[in-house]
Amino acid sequence: MEKLSGKINVLLLVPTFDVGGTGNAVFTLANSLNPNKFNPVICSMRKPDLRAEERAKEHGIRVIKLNMRSFFDISVISKLSRILKREEIDILHNHGFRPEIYGGLAGRIAKCKGILATILHNPAQDIPLDYGFVIGNIMNLLRRIFAFFCEDVLVAISEDAKKGLLKLHFPSKKIKVIYSGINHNLLQQNKNHFNRENTLAKFGIISDKFIIGTISVLKPRKGLSYLINAAKIVAQECPEINFLIIGSGSLEKELKEKVKSSGLQKHIVFQNYIKQISEFYKSIDLFVLPSLTEGIPAVLLEAMAFGVPVVATRVGGVPEMIEDGISGILVPPQNPEALAKAIIKIYKNPNLASIMAKNARARFEKYFTANTMARQYEKVYEELLKT
Numbered sequence: 001m002e003k004l005s006g007k008i009n010v011l012l013l014v015p016t017f018d019v020g021g022t023g024n025a026v027f028t029l030a031n032s033l034n035p036n037k038f039n040p041v042i043c044s045m046r047k048p049d050l051r052a053e054e055r056a057k058e059h060g061i062r063v064i065k066l067n068m069r070s071f072f073d074i075s076v077i078s079k080l081s082r083i084l085k086r087e088e089i090d091i092l093h094n095h096g097f098r099p100e101i102y103g104g105l106a107g108r109i110a111k112c113k114g115i116l117a118t119i120l121h122n123p124a125q126d127i128p129l130d131y132g133f134v135i136g137n138i139m140n141l142l143r144r145i146f147a148f149f150c151e152d153v154l155v156a157i158s159e160d161a162k163k164g165l166l167k168l169h170f171p172s173k174k175i176k177v178i179y180s181g182i183n184h185n186l187l188q189q190n191k192n193h194f195n196r197e198n199t200l201a202k203f204g205i206i207s208d209k210f211i212i213g214t215i216s217v218l219k220p221r222k223g224l225s226y227l228i229n230a231a232k233i234v235a236q237e238c239p240e241i242n243f244l245i246i247g248s249g250s251l252e253k254e255l256k257e258k259v260k261s262s263g264l265q266k267h268i269v270f271q272n273y274i275k276q277i278s279e280f281y282k283s284i285d286l287f288v289l290p291s292l293t294e295g296i297p298a299v300l301l302e303a304m305a306f307g308v309p310v311v312a313t314r315v316g317g318v319p320e321m322i323e324d325g326i327s328g329i330l331v332p333p334q335n336p337e338a339l340a341k342a343i344i345k346i347y348k349n350p351n352l353a354s355i356m357a358k359n360a361r362a363r364f365e366k367y368f369t370a371n372t373m374a375r376q377y378e379k380v381y382e383e384l385l386k387t
Contacts, residue, residue: 007038010040010091012042013095014044017063019049025095025118025180025298029373031370032370033377037378064083076106077109084107090112091381091385097139105150107150114385121316144168155377155380157295157317159317179368182369196283204269210242211242214299216299217249224245224290228255230343241343281306285353286346289313291315291316301368304322304327304361310327310329313333314333327356329346
C-alpha cells in the first residue's frame with residue numbers, strides 16, 4: 001500500500017477475517033472511514049473467509065494474510081512488524097486477544113505512531129465464561145500487561161465493557177468508550193424482490209405464522225437452551241408461534257436433540273446460514289436475544305435498524321441499547337419463564353410492539369450507525385498522531 005500524501009494508513013488486525021462477529025465489525029469500520037483522510041487495510045492472522053475477502057475487495061479494501069499456524073506461532077510477530085514498516089502504517093488497530101498480544105508487540109517493534117485495541121466484551125465476565133476460570137484469568141492477566149506496555153488506547157464498546165476493564169485493573173487513563181455501529185444500507189439487498197412467503201417456505205415455515213427469529217453462534221453463553229425452554233411455554237399458550245434459529249456451532253446437535261425431546265419440532269426450525277440477511281429480518285415478527293453475556297451485539301443492532309420488535313436479556317451492553325419498556329423488553333438471563341412472558345406480551349399487543357420497534361429504530365439512528373462509530377474512531381486516530 002503506497003503512502004498517499006495527507007492520508008493516515010490504518011491496519012485493522014483480526015484473528016480471522018470472516019463475515020460475522022469481529023470480522024464484520026472490522027469490515028464495517030474500514031468501509032466507513034473517510035476515504036479522503038484514511039487508508040484502511042485489514043490483516044487476518046489466520047486464513048480469512050473467502051466470502052469476507054470478496055466483500056472487502058468489492059468495496060476496495062485490501063486484505064493481508066499472516067497465515068498463523070497455531071496460537072504459539074510467534075513468527076507472526078516478525079511477519080507483522082515487517083508488514084507494518086513496508087506499508088508505512090501509522091495506526092495499528094487490534095481486535096481480539098491474539099491481535100492484542102502479537103499485534104501489540106509487532107506494533108512496538110515497527111514503531112507505529114499509534115496502537116489501540118478494541119475490547120469487544122466485558123473481559124471480567126466473557127473471557128472466564130468462554131475459556132474457563134483458570135485459562136480465562138491467565139488470558140486477562142496477559143491482556144492487562146500488554147495493555148500497559150503495547151497499547152496507547154483501549155476502546156471499550158460499551159460502558160459495561162469499560163466496567164469490566166476497570167474491575168480487572170486495566171489502565172483507566174487509556175480507556176475510551178465507542179459504541180459499535182452497523183451500516184444498515186449494506187444490509188438492504190434485493191429490496192424490490194422480497195417475498196415473505198417464498199422466504200419462509202425455504203425453511204418449511206408457513207407465512208401466516210407469527211415468526212420469532214434469532215441469529216447466533218450455537219454455544220453456551222448465547223443462552224439458546226433457555227430460549228428452547230421458553231418456546232415450550234409459549235407453544236402451550238400460543239401454538240401458532242414458530243421460532244427460526246439461524247447459526248451453527250458446537251451445541252448444534254445438543255440443541256436439536258433438546259428440541260426433539262421437548263416435542264417442539266413443529267415450532268422450532270434451525271438454519272445454518274442465510275445469504276440475504278435482509279430477508280431474515282423482513283420475514284420475522286419478533287427478534288429474541290437470550291444471551292447470558294454480550295457486548296454490543298450486531299444482530300440486535302440489525303433488528304433495531306430493520307424495525308423489528310426486540311426481546312433480549314439484560315446483560316452486557318444490551319441495556320445501553322434497549323430501554324426496557326420503551327424500545328424493547330428486557331428480561332433476566334437464564335429465565336425461560338420471563339422470556340416466554342415477554343414474547344407472549346409482544347405477540348398479544350401488536351400496537352405496543354410497533355411503538356417499541358419505532359423507538360428502537362430511532363435509538364439506532366442516534367447512537368449506533370456505522371458513520372457515528374467511524375467519526376469517533378477517526379478522532380482517536382488523529383489524537384494518537386498528535387501525541
